[in-house]
Amino acid sequence: MLSKLMVAILALCATLGLAACGSDLGGGGREGDVTVAEAEGKASGDLTVSNWPLYIDEKTKGEFEQESGVKLEYIEDVNDNNEFFSKLQPNLQEGESAGRSIMVVTDWMAKKMYDLGYLQEFDKEAIPNVTENLAPTLESPSFDPDRAFSAPWQGGMTGLIVNKAEAPDVESINDLFDPKYKGKVTVLTELRDTVPLVMKADGVDVENATAEDWNAAIDRLSEAIKSGQIRDFTGNDYADDFARGDVSAAIGWSGDAVQLSADDPDIEWRMPTEGCIQWSDNMVIPVGAPNPEAAYAFMDYVYDPENQAQIADYNYYVTPVDGVQEILEKQGSDAAKSDLVFPSEEFTADCSSQPDPPEADAKEIEQNFQNVITGG
Numbered sequence: 386m387l388s389k390l391m392v393a394i395l396a397l398c399a400t401l402g403l404a405a406c407g408s409d410l411g412g413g414g415r416e417g418d419v420t421v422a423e424a425e426g427k428a429s430g431d432l433t434v435s436n437w438p439l440y441i442d443e444k445t446k447g448e449f450e451q452e453s454g455v456k457l458e459y460i461e462d463v464n465d466n467n468e469f470f471s472k473l474q475p476n477l478q479e480g481e482s483a484g485r486s487i488m489v490v491t492d493w494m495a496k497k498m499y500d501l502g503y504l505q506e507f508d509k510e511a512i513p514n515v516t517e518n519l520a521p522t523l524e525s526p527s528f529d530p531d532r533a534f535s536a537p538w539q540g541g542m543t544g545l546i547v548n549k550a551e552a553p554d555v556e557s558i559n560d561l562f563d564p565k566y567k568g569k570v571t572v573l574t575e576l577r578d579t580v581p582l583v584m585k586a587d588g589v590d591v592e593n594a595t596a597e598d599w600n601a602a603i604d605r606l607s608e609a610i611k612s613g614q615i616r617d618f619t620g621n622d623y624a625d626d627f628a629r630g631d632v633s634a635a636i637g638w639s640g641d642a643v644q645l646s647a648d649d650p651d652i653e654w655r656m657p658t659e660g661c662i663q664w665s666d667n668m669v670i671p672v673g674a675p676n677p678e679a680a681y682a683f684m685d686y687v688y689d690p691e692n693q694a695q696i697a698d699y700n701y702y703v704t705p706v707d708g709v710q711e712i713l714e715k716q717g718s719d720a721a722k723s724d725l726v727f728p729s730e731e732f733t734a735d736c737s738s739q740p741d742p743p744e745a746d747a748k749e750i751e752q753n754f755q756n757v758i759t760g761g
Contacts, residue, residue: 421506422508423677424681428455429455430456431458431679432676434459435462435485437621438624440539441696441699445696449683464622466490466493484675486670486675487669487670491577492664498671499534499669512681515684515685518688518708523540523705526665534670537667538667541664541666541702542725543575543638544655544661545654545656546634546638546642546645546654548634549653555634556658558582558636560634570609570633570635571618571619573618573623573637579618581602581740582636584602585657592738595743596742599743599750603753618758621641624645639703640701643725661736661737663736668684710727
């Protein structure tokens with residue numbers, strides 16, 4: 386894993402335009418170029434997928450290999466969008482994918498990578514299940530209106546993960562700043578998750594937040610990290626902090642809490658009183674993908690409602706595939722009734738879609754946040 390300082394430097398370079406950091410890694414001559422990952426023949430060979438932890442069950446992986454004849458190497462190496470981008474960008478700017486044919490990144494990062502020319506568009510004839518079974522609400526997002534280069538893996542909500550035995554009264558993001566939890570709190574390294582939640586706790590409408598609103602929330606986080614109130618900024622590795630008993634409450638992702646509760650039933654996800662942040666992670670095919678045929682086979686496999694039901698029953702994230710709830714109901718799965726998998730409008734009434742900072746001030750805001758993470 387990259388050091389936090391290196392992650393911050395690379396992320397900042399990417400944000401500012403890498404030429405400013407003495408490099409030409411900003412997309413080379415391909416920035417804006419578009420290619421299609423053509424499917425040629427039947428899927429075979431090896432497939433390498435980079436995804437986030439706690440996102441798929443072992444049974445589904447094995448059954449995919451058996452049905453497709455493809456050997457799957459599934460790497461759980463996405464801990465944070467910027468960290469993953471920084472690690473792979475030297476390859477991507479050379480038109481290489483470090484052996485990966487699928488990567489899974491959040492909406493905003495998928496758009497960023499596409500704009501840099503790092504992603505290929507889909508050969509949609511190769512993924513009929515995706516076309517047919519994608520949930521209608523996800524068919525035309527603003528960052529990819531035609532779903533030309535992204536297919537949702539899962540969606541989710543960012544809110545509170547708590548150890549209810551140690552932090553029974555944590556219900557609001559503001560509770561994370563209570564001195565009685567000093568040193569037992571972590572928040573996410575993801576700018577678009579953590580900062581909007583702090584803004585919501587301060588009564589800010591995040592969809593119309595100004596640069597001053599963003600920077601005020603970052604300042605609040607800075608004070609909390611300096612005082613020791615916040616123990617650390619993390620990606621998915623907060624799971625290790627909970628397992629060790631180092632934290633009692635965290636800003637975290639909805640489905641992760643279900644996985645963590647398998648080992649510790651006191652851990653649960655809570656909807657903040659101010660509401661959550663909603664997002665999707667997406668399968669994308671990078672430039673230089675060595676086996677697009679196998680990538681399409683995997684995408685189509687997980688978009689079969691029966692196969693997707695097995696994944697949703699395991700990870701308890703918001704499924705992007707239509708028809709899964711009915712299957713889970715027939716199977717008697719508790720996931721069929723879970724607001725984490727099938728959130729109702731009432732449950733998410735106070736939630737907001739993952740926002741971007743104001744465009745004119747985005748670089749400054751990103752830099753300010755990275756400075757807080759690294760202590761700069």
